[in-house]
Amino acid sequence: MSRSARSLTALALAAILFVAVNVLAQNTLRGARLDLTAEARHTLSPGTLNLIGGLREPLALTLYVSASLADEIPALRTHGQRVRELLEEIAARxxxxxxxxxxxxEPYSDAEDRxxxxxxQPVPLDRATGRPFYLGLVGTDGTDRQETVPFLDPAREAFLEYDVTKLLHTLTETRKPVVGILTDMPLAFGPGGLAEAMRGGAKPYAVYxxxxxxxxxxxxxxxLTAVDPDVSVLLVARPAGLSDDTLHAIDQYVLKGGKALLFVDPWAESDLDHGADKAATLPALFDAWGLTMDAGRFVADPRLAISAGTGRRTVPYPAWLALGAEERDRADVVTADLGMINVATAGSLGARDGTGITLAPLLTSSPAGQLADVALVAGRPDPEKLLTSLAPQGRVQVLAARVNGRLRTAFPARDGVKESTAPANLIVVADSDLLENRFWTDGxxxxxxxxxxxxxxVENLAGGADLIGLRGRAGSTRPFTLVEDLRRAAGQQVLAHEQELRRRLNDTERRLSAIQAKVPPGSGTLLPAEEQAEIDRFRAEVARIRKELRAVQHTLNRDIEHLEATVKAVNIAVVPLAVAVGAVGLAGWHARRRARRVRE
Known part of the structure; x- marks a missing residue:
């Protein structure tokens, strides 16, 4: 057999081997994988591994998935496969x-009844037959206690592992997490406190x-002088007048690994009991822990301002902010799926250099955020005056954040832990007014x-370190960034030409109207040759610009289509071919090596 014939035969055998290995792997190695994704999307997080490694009793997971319906929709099929692979990986570990x-x-089956x-919660995908689509998870412990994820929404794919791990964690709990609330606010009675509640004029805050x-x-x-050890989460809201003993109790609880959610405020608008001093801060703790918040200044943001009435008219009030999707961390489960968040005279958080403390922002202002003196909102605030006093430029201000790092005690002279032995489990929010009903619910x-x-x-912190450490991951949809860049470039160039076209068209219409106004209606007077020629020139210019616009769009579309075709070719043909060629080369190298050994 000639050398070329042997090469072709080897190439054919390599191709057959490639297909065979893929078929075999699909059927026998479903649970095994080599994760080469940039974000390790298919590798279980340490928190999940810790949780399943510490299970003391068996748990049962039942995945209900309408497989035949999912097969008809590629996106659902991909997501359903991702869900199944994750659950199989958890079960294997x-x-x-x-x-x-x-x-x-199946419809009307015992399985659907269960x-x-x-x-x-099924989703009606098949409108013709009304057949519902299920993709939900049911977990059961040894006592038949159930927890469910009603629908594993593809839109929450980034938090798929979190949702499953949270279900497992809940099944392992034998009691509800204890939330200890230390506050100056009448959360349990509502505005007006106990006296107003007894008169029937108030009820507990909605968040409570x-x-x-x-x-x-x-x-x-x-x-209090100590926080009970069975408290899962300590929630401190609008602290005011706390003694050193109480501050020491908070300090020691956090340094010993306790989870805490702190709501501080440079100007607590809802505080009606402390006169002109409306600051609700923890300066002793913040100084020791390396955190900063200026108690005399709040964040003003004209871009996010909520409208308020001044008596004369309604104007934006930059002390009250409506935080949207761009102002929250969409990769953190605490803030990923929230609607608008309203805050009032919130502070700006920071971390001092050299302390080893860093902040992971959860809520921020827009780039127009800037600090303003609380004197501007004292008494009867004037939204118009505040708005006009702001500088034209600002920067992003941190309004709520996770605190990362090891903390030192604020009371080194007292008995107790001097430094945390593990990173802090702490979320700080620089606004307490967001707890007030009037800023988020009508009751x-x-x-x-x-x-x-x-x-x-609270739920995230109560889940312990395993859940706290889980963050959102990239979804399975991976856009071609080069293609998207070309599309954006096309849009920008086309838009520029469109704007130029509109400008010239408007200019032509104005000139045409001005020329026609010189001719009395019904007079039959003809336009001068020069003016008629000018109109003709403008029409020719418009036609030329339109033609150029079409040419730019056609060229850019052609570049995009060419790039898409190239990427598909690389993924479909070149990569497998490269693997096959590599296999053939490896086989040839082994053959030559064996031949040398025989000759020797």
Missing amino acids: ADGRVRLTVIDP AVEAGL QQLRALFDVRLLQPT RQPFAGNGDFVVNA
């Missing part, structure tokens, strides 16, 4: 302590009611996501 069952709930009874529905909530005395229906933000933060 749990050494038998997690049992996975996958069920396709899915409905468990609280799963939400917390009580999900957690074991305890109101702590402001004179019946929420109009902002303030309540969800508080519940998410």
